[in-house]
Amino acid sequence: MIVVTGATGNIGRSLVSRLLEDGVAVRALTRDPARAGLPAEAETVRADLTDAASLEPLLTGADALFLNLAAGGQEAAAAVLAAAAKAGVRRVVLNSSSAVTDTPADESNFIARAHASVERAVRDSGLEWTFVRGSNYATNTLAWAPAIRESGVVREAHPGTQGVPVHEADLADVAAVALLDRTGAHLGQAYVVTGPEPMTMADQVAEIGRAIGRETRVEQISEEAAAEAMAGPHFPKEAALELVRLFGGSVGQPLFPVSDAVERVTGRPARTFAQWAREHAADFS
Numbered sequence: 001m002i003v004v005t006g007a008t009g010n011i012g013r014s015l016v017s018r019l020l021e022d023g024v025a026v027r028a029l030t031r032d033p034a035r036a037g038l039p040a041e042a043e044t045v046r047a048d049l050t051d052a053a054s055l056e057p058l059l060t061g062a063d064a065l066f067l068n069l070a071a072g073g074q075e076a077a078a079a080v081l082a083a084a085a086k087a088g089v090r091r092v093v094l095n096s097s098s099a100v101t102d103t104p105a106d107e108s109n110f111i112a113r114a115h116a117s118v119e120r121a122v123r124d125s126g127l128e129w130t131f132v133r134g135s136n137y138a139t140n141t142l143a144w145a146p147a148i149r150e151s152g153v154v155r156e157a158h159p160g161t162q163g164v165p166v167h168e169a170d171l172a173d174v175a176a177v178a179l180l181d182r183t184g185a186h187l188g189q190a191y192v193v194t195g196p197e198p199m200t201m202a203d204q205v206a207e208i209g210r211a212i213g214r215e216t217r218v219e220q221i222s223e224e225a226a227a228e229a230m231a232g233p234h235f236p237k238e239a240a241l242e243l244v245r246l247f248g249g250s251v252g253q254p255l256f257p258v259s260d261a262v263e264r265v266t267g268r269p270a271r272t273f274a275q276w277a278r279e280h281a282a283d284f285s
């Protein structure tokens with residue numbers, strides 16, 4: 001049986017479906033099972049991962065764990081790892097980030113710092129491990145959905161920022177292979193998992209326009225205004241500004257090099273952003 005944290009999240013939901021399709025028993029963790037909308041075949045269990053005392057029973061009986069840092073944060077991730085080791089879980093697949101480069105540059109990037117610290121905790125846990133270091137998720141573009149629905153105009157500080165948007169199903173597929181692997185080939189591997197091609201934000205906005213059959217475009221705004229729009233209760237404006245400035249540094253050169261990890265690990269090419277946009281057209285219409 002496999003425990004999936006963040007089971008209602010971008011990757012978690014795809015991963016639950018993929019594991020069930022493979023005939024694997026899944027315990028899906030969420031703070032609100034009634035609203036989770038997960039498949040009935042999964043054992044959907046209420047869990048708040050910030051409640052350290054409640055964790056061990058959630059992990060009892062599991063062979064492997066998919067750990068999502070967004071499900072409760074760094075402290076919760078460390079507590080989940082400790083409880084997993086106690087409960088006899090053998091393997092963890094960590095949802096990490098391609099911001100982690102294993103170089104001193106990681107210290108000056110807040111996204112890299114957070115994920116590198118959980119990677120260290122995983123390495124120290126004594127469990128078998130694989131890291132899935134995802135590039136920018138295609139699902140990030142859902143933040144543009146209200147603007148695209150309303151006017152077709154997306155406002156960003158750096159429309160020329162080049163990312164390599166990755167489909168959530170590809171991240172889930174790589175995670176599933178690592179969770180289920182019997183050969184040991186994926187143990188101790190840190191896979192940088194990207195989409196198949198670099199694309200600017202402007203390219204992505206145009207691709208969404210093609211998918212919904214409407215004209216879309218990007219309008220450039222100041223870094224301050226972009227950070228203001230991005231900030232929220234769980235994402236302070238200073239962090240948003242750091243991210244916007246990071247994007248500014250990748251105009252004309254991709255934030256991440258394209259990786260072939262999806263094909264190497266799953267045996268099929270990574271899904272394109274055009275496919276992602278077609279599958280999510282209803283979100284933008």
Ligand SMILES: NC(=O)c1ccc[n+]([C@@H]2O[C@H](COP(=O)([O-])OP(=O)(O)OC[C@H]3O[C@@H](n4cnc5c(N)ncnc54)[C@H](OP(=O)(O)O)[C@@H]3O)[C@@H](O)[C@H]2O)c1
Nearest residue numbers: 006008009010030031048049069070071072097134136137
């Ligand atoms: N976005 C990117 O481009 C990108 C790229 C690389 C890496 N990452 C990393 O990927 C991770 C996932 O981020 P995301 O934005 O895609 O989020 P997400 O996984 O889509 O959503 C967060 C999940 O965490 C669960 N959760 C939140 N608080 C919880 C708690 N206290 N206890 C239990 N579950 C809790 C939520 O479930 P319920 O609400 O159902 O409880 C939800 O399923 C983050 O660590 C992020 O840094 C993101």
